[in-house]
Amino acid sequence: MAATGSAGMAGLGLAAVRKQLSQTLEVTALRLPVRLCNKFRMALADYSLVLPRTRVIIDDDQSVTGRRFPSPQPGEDDSDESAAGKTKLLLLAPEIDLTLAQLPEAARALVAEHKLERVPWKVVKGYELMTVQEVLDQVLPEGLVRQSAFSTIGHIAHMNLRTEVLPYKKLIGDVILDKNTHLRTVVNKVDTIDNTYRNFAMEVIAGEPNTVATVRESGCTFTFDFAKVYWNSRLATEHERLVSVFSPSDVIADMFAGVGPFALPAAKMGATVYANDLNPASAEALAANAKANHVDKKIHVSNADGRDFIRDLIARRVPFTQVAMNLPAIAPEFLDVFIHAFPRDAYPVLPRVHCYCFSTAADTSADVLARVTGVLTSAPLDYSISVVRSVAPHKDMMRISFSLPPDTVYAPAIADTSATRKRPAADLDDEAAGESSPAKKAKGLGGADA
Numbered sequence: 001m002a003a004t005g006s007a008g009m010a011g012l013g014l015a016a017v018r019k020q021l022s023q024t025l026e027v028t029a030l031r032l033p034v035r036l037c038n039k040f041r042m043a044l045a046d047y048s049l050v051l052p053r054t055r056v057i058i059d060d061d062q063s064v065t066g067r068r069f070p071s072p073q074p075g076e077d078d079s080d081e082s083a084a085g086k087t088k089l090l091l092l093a094p095e096i097d098l099t100l101a102q103l104p105e106a107a108r109a110l111v112a113e114h115k116l117e118r119v120p121w122k123v124v125k126g127y128e129l130m131t132v133q134e135v136l137d138q139v140l141p142e143g144l145v146r147q148s149a150f151s152t153i154g155h156i157a158h159m160n161l162r163t164e165v166l167p168y169k170k171l172i173g174d175v176i177l178d179k180n181t182h183l184r185t186v187v188n189k190v191d192t193i194d195n196t197y198r199n200f201a202m203e204v205i206a207g208e209p210n211t212v213a214t215v216r217e218s219g220c221t222f223t224f225d226f227a228k229v230y231w232n233s234r235l236a237t238e239h240e241r242l243v244s245v246f247s248p249s250d251v252i253a254d255m256f257a258g259v260g261p262f263a264l265p266a267a268k269m270g271a272t273v274y275a276n277d278l279n280p281a282s283a284e285a286l287a288a289n290a291k292a293n294h295v296d297k298k299i300h301v302s303n304a305d306g307r308d309f310i311r312d313l314i315a316r317r318v319p320f321t322q323v324a325m326n327l328p329a330i331a332p333e334f335l336d337v338f339i340h341a342f343p344r345d346a347y348p349v350l351p352r353v354h355c356y357c358f359s360t361a362a363d364t365s366a367d368v369l370a371r372v373t374g375v376l377t378s379a380p381l382d383y384s385i386s387v388v389r390s391v392a393p394h395k396d397m398m399r400i401s402f403s404l405p406p407d408t409v410y411a412p413a414i415a416d417t418s419a420t421r422k423r424p425a426a427d428l429d430d431e432a433a434g435e436s437s438p439a440k441k442a443k444g445l446g447g448a449d450a
């Protein structure tokens with residue numbers, strides 16, 4: 001049945017919209033003797049009106065005390081004699097009209113058996129009973145896409161508003177806050193995520209101008225400025241999945257660590273973690289989160305380029321056993337840092353690498369394998385490839401986990417002077433200087449290194 005409401009309110013503020021907005025739902029009601037209420041409430045549960053704070057069986061103004069409806073049938077509740085002859089109204093769902101044609105045959109037969117009267121009824125549904133989407137349907141001009149979808153990070157709702165609804169962003173944000181009392185800030189992302197640090201440029205459109213969020217994931221608490229760093233709640237399952245592969249004896253190198261969604265739970269589980277991010281705001285938040293979660297003794301935080309970070313670990317002969325590389329747009333390119341990088345004596349066992357990437361290929365697994373093999377110049381060993389999540393139609397985020405191939409990642413033997421001499425001066429410096437070159441670049445930021 002039809003819904004009618006007010007229009008032309010787009011220019012109003014929240015207070016005026018709350019006051020003016022009402023929607024009238026035209027529904028079908030069944031007039032029921034009181035003794036049949038429970039029976040029909042259950043029989044028609046799937047076809048009744050569902051509205052928050054609205055009862056489905058209501059008083060009937062035309063109820064006549066003393067008039068008996070058809071005599072009680074066996075099994076019917078007739079214990080309340082005072083109710084005999086009184087009627088109530090059972091409100092049906094808006095899509096069911098007076099013919100009851102939308103009800104299943106058995107339900108129609110039950111209504112006919114008890115000779116129930118059908119009554120057209122109007123339910124006034126004010127602002128309080130409306131969803132955000134329903135409010136926007138009433139408020140935004142005809143023809144505009146109603147954008148009410150948002151994701152949350154702590155107290156922040158974040159949206160991607162289309163250009164045409166931007167004139168209404170304040171009202172949209174205010175309605176979202178009004179209807180979701182656990183939220184305090186609404187932001188609109190004003191840019192894509194294609195910058196180096198993978199954070200969003202955003203504008204606060206309603207509520208407190210506070211983008212520092214606190215969230216829980218994998219048993220840890222993370223606090224960070226969402227306007228400055230990367231965070232994606234949709235990766236929670238993948239974070240847990242990868243950490244479950246690690247063991248307490250592992251030494252983990254997290255090359256693109258963000259604010260620590262792999263690093264913190266891994267350290268909490270007992271592993272030693274070297275966590276790095278190029279974004280100073282991420283590295284700072286990671287160090288602070290490590291402290292707040294009491295795992296700062298297990299996490300060494302650095303703020304460097306991913307390749308420099310790995311070179312530094314190898315130069316210091318840190319015995320890392322696992323590498324996490326979650327920078328899916330370009331992570332496979334960074335695999336070149338492993339080529340001829342490991343001194344065999346310090347790394348008798350090579351680390352296992354977990355590298356993320358996007359794929360739009362028809363055969364995503366073949367695509368990922370070919371790209372990784374291309375950069376490593378040799379096939380990865382003992383690999384497994386999985387789809388992490390679909391990020392767009394025909395675009396998947398993938399993970400390939402593998403052991404590094406010894407033939408291309410071990411450094412040439414020291415005795416092989418001709419090979420050593422052929423290497424570029426910068427590389428020689430790095431290796432010979434140990435701590436002094438890349439280690440100098442990788443700025444320690446508290447945690448176990450501090």
Ligand SMILES: C[S@@+](CC[C@H](N)C(=O)[O-])C[C@H]1O[C@@H](n2cnc3c(N)ncnc32)[C@H](O)[C@@H]1O
Pocket residue numbers: 196197198230231232235255256257258259260261262276277278279282304305306307326327328
């Ligand atoms: C997609 S985020 C992943 C963060 C975190 N691992 C997670 O799963 O949420 C990629 C991170 O890599 C960092 N980053 C980008 N380029 C980098 C580089 N060359 N070296 C190190 N970190 C880099 C970004 O600042 C960002 O925090």
